[in-house]
Amino acid sequence: MHETSHILEAKQFITSKTDLVPEMGIILGSGLGSLADEMDNATIIPYKEIPHFAESSAIGHANELVIGTLEGKTVVAMKGRYHYYEGYSLDDITFPVRVMKSLGIENLIITNACGAVNTSFNPGDLMLITDHINLTGQNPLIGPNNDELGTRFPDLSEAYNRALGTIAKEVAKEHDITLREGVYTWWTGPAYETPAEIRMIRTLGGDAVGMSTVPEAIIAAHANVNVLGVSCLTNMACGILDEPLSHEDVIAVAAKSKEAFMTLIKNVIKKI
Helix, strand or coil: CCCHHHHHHHHHHHHCCCCCCCCEEEEECCCCHHHHHHCEEEEEEEHHHCCCCCCCCCCCCCCEEEEEEECCEEEEEEECCCCHHHCCCHHHHHHHHHHHHHHCCCEEEEEEEEEECCCCCCCCCEEEEEEEEECCCCCCCCCCCCCCCCCCCCCCCCCCCHHHHHHHHHHHHHCCCCEEEEEEEECCCCCCCCHHHHHHHHHHCCCEEECCCHHHHHHHHHCCCEEEEEEEEEEECECCECCCCCHHHHHHHHHHCHHHHHHHHHHHHHHC
């Protein structure tokens, strides 16, 4: 359970570093952190300095909180996230969402790099997350509920806000960006899935699979924060192609998709 006092400590530390009040949050996944470099009047705060924040050991995660302006909006961005497979608790992983809410955000863009399960998708495509499947058996809300932060039984029928999704689709059309739509499946990692597991995920209705995003989306729903989820499909999931998977390849494809990703997200921010 997230402690209100811990959230307040982190908030007070962050607000001591900047006068900007963010209206929107972004979580930048593997290889996607360069969007934060586009901010004006940016204040950069290493995670290790912020009370109760953790740090990621994963490649492509800078472990920095960046607050600045982007496309006329004041934004707080996580340049990198930490993961369940690193040994962190779900409280640790989702704590930054609580802090961003306390700073004033109403909308949260959650991004990730993940594998495509839908065989009609291609590496390098972007995918609008329309829903998710949690295959981990874990939930960040298990345990006592802090009623100051949200209801005991939050509704997830619109975990990914439809209005924000509509804006993303409009932007993609305007800028000729391929934006798939699909269901994201959360897998703990750190091992990639087996071919049999990928067949199971496809049968269940999953279009992509990754090792993040779902815990943050659940906590955002609990906190009444609207979520837009965008995945960068960096590879075909295990067993679809006759080739091994590597994290280095994930980072490389994410870098190639950077221009389309940044165009999409920046113009979505402008329209919200």
